[in-house]
Amino acid sequence: MKVTLSVIKADVGGLVGHHVVPVELEEVAWGVLEEHKDELLFDFDVTHVGDDLVLIMTHDRGEDNEEVHRVAWDVFKEAAELAKEMGLYGAGQDLLKEAFSGNVRGMGPGVAEMSFEERPSEPVIVFAADKTEAGAWNLPLFRIFADPFNTAGLIIDPHLHNGFRFEVWDLIEHKKVFMNTPEEMYDLLALIGSPGRFAVKRVFPKPGHVIDENEPVAVASTERLYEEAGRYVGKDDPVMVVRAQHGLPAVGEVMEPFAFPHLVAGWMRGSHWGPLMPVSVKDAKPTRFDGPPRVIALGYQIKNGMLIGPEDMFDDPSFDRAREIANAVADYMRRHGPFEPHRVSFHDLEYTTMPKVLEKLRDRFEPL
Ligand code: 13P
Ligand code: 13P
Numbered sequence: 001m002k003v004t005l006s007v008i009k010a011d012v013g014g015l016v017g018h019h020v021v022p023v024e025l026e027e028v029a030w031g032v033l034e035e036h037k038d039e040l041l042f043d044f045d046v047t048h049v050g051d052d053l054v055l056i057m058t059h060d061r062g063e064d065n066e067e068v069h070r071v072a073w074d075v076f077k078e079a080a081e082l083a084k085e086m087g088l089y090g091a092g093q094d095l096l097k098e099a100f101s102g103n104v105r106g107m108g109p110g111v112a113e114m115s116f117e118e119r120p121s122e123p124v125i126v127f128a129a130d131k132t133e134a135g136a137w138n139l140p141l142f143r144i145f146a147d148p149f150n151t152a153g154l155i156i157d158p159h160l161h162n163g164f165r166f167e168v169w170d171l172i173e174h175k176k177v178f179m180n181t182p183e184e185m186y187d188l189l190a191l192i193g194s195p196g197r198f199a200v201k202r203v204f205p206k207p208g209h210v211i212d213e214n215e216p217v218a219v220a221s222t223e224r225l226y227e228e229a230g231r232y233v234g235k236d237d238p239v240m241v242v243r244a245q246h247g248l249p250a251v252g253e254v255m256e257p258f259a260f261p262h263l264v265a266g267w268m269r270g271s272h273w274g275p276l277m278p279v280s281v282k283d284a285k286p287t288r289f290d291g292p293p294r295v296i297a298l299g300y301q302i303k304n305g306m307l308i309g310p311e312d313m314f315d316d317p318s319f320d321r322a323r324e325i326a327n328a329v330a331d332y333m334r335r336h337g338p339f340e341p342h343r344v345s346f347h348d349l350e351y352t353t354m355p356k357v358l359e360k361l362r363d364r365f366e367p368l
């Protein structure tokens, strides 16, 4: 059967500051989604990473479906109302429009959706990150689907041996390009090594794979909040879905890149580079300097459209070392204080409140 997995997220208010989604807001989400179970949704789950509320929904309406998006919007609106009543910080932060108009894209929330023919066993991992941007998934997606030092199956499983096809979005020029690995690996890296500009949107199998070449095997949200809002309101805090096993990277190969807490842009005021720390949901509460940035991973088996799970994939001592390294790197980066490369580049600060600070200095500059 054909199933659509829609992961839609928004920050609608934090307790305290930009720290965490309080349980009351998750209860709102459960209540609203429960009303739509069986009739619109096959199944759903609700989670959070830091101050971002994440809705995980299965249905058969396809991507960008108006009804599914409207339900997500209703959840966020209702949760934002409660956030306002509770005086939570940044209540309604990511809801940039008043009225819903057919699709949540461009309205603030982040969206990762894919439709596929459900396999007899369909393992998927839903990732969600706080205090960072969409391009944060570039490094792990490359390693999962294109790096044989990460994914043993690229060498020893004939189904993976042909490689994969990456759909890369230029987030500034609003263009996309498809690139095949391993053939175009170096060209691909030339682009996605600049995660502030290029982001992997989807990964596909190549022709001849057991999965249809038009069915994504991974999808990421690429919404850029400052661009949609025209000002800094918070970070994108992206989500991603990766299918695993049977001709695809194994679950452990999907998890492996996160053993290295790579540097991502975001953290305090969306303006600092820091390590992406893999954590269980219970530890998805960025505190130190509003971080360091966090990633959670929930594993499900999808069966007849139902979500069996979740398994909290980073709730595993084998990621303790990554967390230790992330803490050491956080110490090291923090000691730079307001200096680059801890603080993001001058160019990137144009999207924050920095221009207002510099405005008052403008007239004081004299020619050299
Ligand atoms: P405030 O001025 O709202 O405290 O801004 C700081 C901040 O949290 C940026 O998101
Ligand atoms: P969020 O994007 O998670 O709301 O964080 C905003 C921020 O400025 C944290 O310092």
Ligand code: MG
Binding pocket: 011, 013, 014, 017, 018, 051, 090, 093, 234
């Ligand atoms: Mg926030």
Ligand code: MG
Binding pocket: 011, 018, 050, 051, 052, 130, 131, 234, 235, 237
């Ligand atoms: Mg957030």
